[in-house]
Amino acid sequence: MKKNIIVLIIIVLAVLIVGIYLVSAMGGSSKTTKQNENANTAGPITNSYRVEISNSNFTPSELRIKAGDNVIWTNKDSMPHTVTGDSSNEFNSQILEQERSYSHTFNSPGEYSYHCAIHPLMIGKIIVE
Numbered sequence: 870m871k872k873n874i875i876v877l878i879i880i881v882l883a884v885l886i887v888g889i890y891l892v893s894a895m896g897g898s899s900k901t902t903k904q905n906e907n908a909n910t911a912g913p914i915t916n917s918y919r920v921e922i923s924n925s926n927f928t929p930s931e932l933r934i935k936a937g938d939n940v941i942w943t944n945k946d947s948m949p950h951t952v953t954g955d956s957s958n959e960f961n962s963q964i965l966e967q968e969r970s971y972s973h974t975f976n977s978p979g980e981y982s983y984h985c986a987i988h989p990l991m992i993g994k995i996i997v998e
């Protein structure tokens with residue numbers, strides 16, 4: 870009986886040691902990933918922003934970003950919408966069905982007003998600093 874308990878304790882200890890080893894190994898690999906991320910972002914820091922299209926509105930309707938940042942619009946409505954720049958051909962999505970996304974990177978500072986080509990009352994603005 871005592872032997873069985875000792876064997877049980879050894880098994881439990883072995884499982885614990887393996888568990889601790891696995892956790893520390895995973896921690897080590899995530900550290901490596903972070904270092905790689907830092908190496909990759911040595912240049913200018915760029916961010917990605919999300920605009921939701923829902924209830925025939927762009928949310929947020931006005932968004933302030935930095936040059937080089939990226940904006941992703943996602944249509945949450947069941948009806949199709951577009952993301953169409955007002956003045957230039959700088960950006961213009963195709964028709965976005967439900968759950969479809971459109972991504973654009975703004976490299977030049979300025980104010981970019983846009984609308985939905987299907988519902989022109991839907992408007993939004995990206996301010997690039």
Ligand SMILES: [Cu+2]
Binds near residue numbers: 950985986988
């Ligand atoms: Cu629309």
